[in-house]
Amino acid sequence: METPVDRPASAGQDRVIAYLDLVAARDLTGARALVMAELLTDGDGLTRLIDRLLVPAMAEVGERWYQGRWNAAQEHVASGVTERALSAASVRARSRRPAADAPTVVVACPRGEGHLLPARFLAELLLEAGADVIVLGPPLPDRDLAAYLAETRPTALVLSCTEPLALPGVRDAIAASHSAQVPVLTGGAGLGPDERRARALGADGWAATAQEAMGALREWREQPPALAVAGAEDREVSALRRLRDSFVDDVLGMLMQRVDPVGAHGAREREQARSDLKLVISSLSCALLGDDDRLFTAFVAWSRGLLAARGINGGVIDESLAVVNDVLGPGFPASHRLLTTA
Numbered sequence: 001m002e003t004p005v006d007r008p009a010s011a012g013q014d015r016v017i018a019y020l021d022l023v024a025a026r027d028l029t030g031a032r033a034l035v036m037a038e039l040l041t042d043g044d045g046l047t048r049l050i051d052r053l054l055v056p057a058m059a060e061v062g063e064r065w066y067q068g069r070w071n072a073a074q075e076h077v078a079s080g081v082t083e084r085a086l087s088a089a090s091v092r093a094r095s096r097r098p099a100a101d102a103p104t105v106v107v108a109c110p111r112g113e114g115h116l117l118p119a120r121f122l123a124e125l126l127l128e129a130g131a132d133v134i135v136l137g138p139p140l141p142d143r144d145l146a147a148y149l150a151e152t153r154p155t156a157l158v159l160s161c162t163e164p165l166a167l168p169g170v171r172d173a174i175a176a177s178h179s180a181q182v183p184v185l186t187g188g189a190g191l192g193p194d195e196r197r198a199r200a201l202g203a204d205g206w207a208a209t210a211q212e213a214m215g216a217l218r219e220w221r222e223q224p225p226a227l228a229v230a231g232a233e234d235r236e237v238s239a240l241r242r243l244r245d246s247f248v249d250d251v252l253g254m255l256m257q258r259v260d261p262v263g264a265h266g267a268r269e270r271e272q273a274r275s276d277l278k279l280v281i282s283s284l285s286c287a288l289l290g291d292d293d294r295l296f297t298a299f300v301a302w303s304r305g306l307l308a309a310r311g312i313n314g315g316v317i318d319e320s321l322a323v324v325n326d327v328l329g330p331g332f333p334a335s336h337r338l339l340t341t342a
Helices: 010-024 028-041 045-066 072-093 117-128 142-152 164-179 196-200 210-222 235-242 245-258 260-264 267-289 293-309 315-328 333-341
Strands: 104-108 132-135 156-160 184-187
Touching: 010 028, 010 045, 010 072, 028 045, 028 072, 045 072, 045 117, 045 293, 072 117, 104 117, 104 142, 117 132, 117 156, 117 210, 142 164, 156 164, 156 210, 164 184, 164 267, 164 293, 184 210, 235 267, 235 333, 245 267, 245 315, 267 293, 267 315, 267 333, 293 315, 293 333, 315 333
Parallel strands: 104 132, 104 156, 156 184
Antiparallel strands: none
């Protein structure tokens, strides 16, 4: 599930920039005061605060990092300040207990998901809509997740996934939830713009917004869905996941021969190139796992934009994809198709 991230109108944009100025200055008191002022002056309360200020602010933080204007440390500070401001606003805004017939929801993140704030935003929006919500926070081992769900028996597990490379974790969390006979509702940028990836991973539902999620949860509260069945993992996906570091080293060696700038780099740059190549393999695997070519093509486009924002020639990406395509050899027809297309 995602909350609206459209660019705010000029007045809203001014508030977003003012909030981020406070965040950049590490002024938690000022940021919290601004959040509280928004909460108290807005008749829609916490929902509008999240939709109109906090979500656009964090989207802007991500854009600044992508453009190279903020580093990872600044991004983490922004997340921490926003988390604490949200907690303070939530305490102030919470004025009622969920109804006796409210759906009970466990909100969690899958293994591999590094962004926890979207799950917190979602949890608050579901609370505002009348759900009884339990937030698990960072990803749990699958067996612990299954044990907790078997004990609490919620209406549903709601998985928030913003990172496409966390799809294996989504699949495993769904399997853990189903082992406890609890249905799973999924959403977030990592699941794409429609239900395709969610269905391929065995989820029982997908929602684009908190409002859609709440509608499904109310229906499930009255009539639990028949649990979906995920298909067996594709042979090619399994083969990609079994590729060892020696494969990446072979790709890197050939790439260094083809692209002089790569070969001329020091140990640090070569290690970064090795890490980037692993991401290419993971993206291929996740695109096939989620039955969605768009995941890989979007990853390649994102990577090109990231390099361009840092003044690096994006041609090295094309060479990298070509070398991976050559080294993979036979037995990976879908991967070859994706690499050639990208």
